Amino acid sequence: MNGVPATRPRNPFYSIVGVLFLVCGVLALVMRWGDFITGGFLLLVGAGYLVVGLARPGTFGENPESTLFGLWADERSKQFGALGLSYAWLTDLLFHVRSLLAGLPEHTQTRDAGLPGPVDRGADSISPSVPNAPIPERE
Amino acid sequence: MKQRNLYRLIVGVMMIISGIVTLVRNTGEAAFGIILLSAGCAFLAVGIVRHRQYGDGLESDERSRKIGAYGLSYAWLTGLLFMFALFWLDYLKILRLGTPSALALSIVVLALSGRLYQVYLFRKGDIE
Numbered sequence: 221m222n223g224v225p226a227t228r229p230r231n232p233f234y235s236i237v238g239v240l241f242l243v244c245g246v247l248a249l250v251m252r253w254g255d256f257i258t259g260g261f262l263l264l265v266g267a268g269y270l271v272v273g274l275a276r277p278g279t280f281g282e283n284p285e286s287t288l289f290g291l292w293a294d295e296r297s298k299q300f301g302a303l304g305l306s307y308a309w310l311t312d313l314l315f316h317v318r319s320l321l322a323g324l325p326e327h328t329q330t331r332d333a334g335l336p337g338p339v340d341r342g343a344d345s346i347s348p349s350v351p352n353a354p355i356p357e358r359e
Numbered sequence: 360m361k362q363r364n365l366y367r368l369i370v371g372v373m374m375i376i377s378g379i380v381t382l383v384r385n386t387g388e389a390a391f392g393i394i395l396l397s398a399g400c401a402f403l404a405v406g407i408v409r410h411r412q413y414g415d416g417l418e419s420d421e422r423s424r425k426i427g428a429y430g431l432s433y434a435w436l437t438g439l440l441f442m443f444a445l446f447w448l449d450y451l452k453i454l455r456l457g458t459p460s461a462l463a464l465s466i467v468v469l470a471l472s473g474r475l476y477q478v479y480l481f482r483k484g485d486i487e
Contacts, residue, residue: 257450299425305432312438313469320462321394 234273241266360410367406374399422485429486430477437476438469 245262248254378395381388409418419427445461448454456464480486 299428302425302428302432305435306428309431309435309438309469309473312435313466313473316462316466316469320459320466323459323462 234269238266238270364406364410371399371403426480433476434473437472441468
């Protein structure tokens, strides 16, 4: 094999898991286990695994370079991937903090402070949250 | 003292003062005062610790930046899996948290796991 790189054997892990998920998804949809979200979710996960398994041979355990979630093969792309995910982590954290702060007044303000308080719509109510909704006067 | 650490101290003191004023004036929202106070303490502590630890020397190099980025990548994956689990627990009616609780729990998991992965990788010395 002079000068010809040896082809790594295709790792069947992803493909097998993908097919299993797909079968479960189809069964869940056909036999009506749960609802269509469960079946659709299983189908999507199976399709994802199958695509990764077919597109990248030998990603799981056989390629010592591909360590970060098995997605990146060389040093440079691994570093870019790690940096990208770090920014994603920061974005995620800021988004959660912003969402929490945006929802705080509705949950913590009290009538004693002269501000509108949380609105009790009952346990089974599924009506959307209305900010600053009028609340009934106390007896 | 490095200018960066000086700014941290100034911002920390300003946030602590703002937090105390918010709490003392008692405008009905205690959480904002506590958030300001905690953030101010964090800024102040980081400024003091960084100054005592590194002084005017280098704070980071290629290796530490790489380890930091990898730690946050793993934390992102942990956070994603955690939120995924929260969604399915809620959807299957096993554990039903309110929106603020779920958000607060996600923030804690994201922030804590980020720091823990970084500390672990720094102790280990390399990412491999």
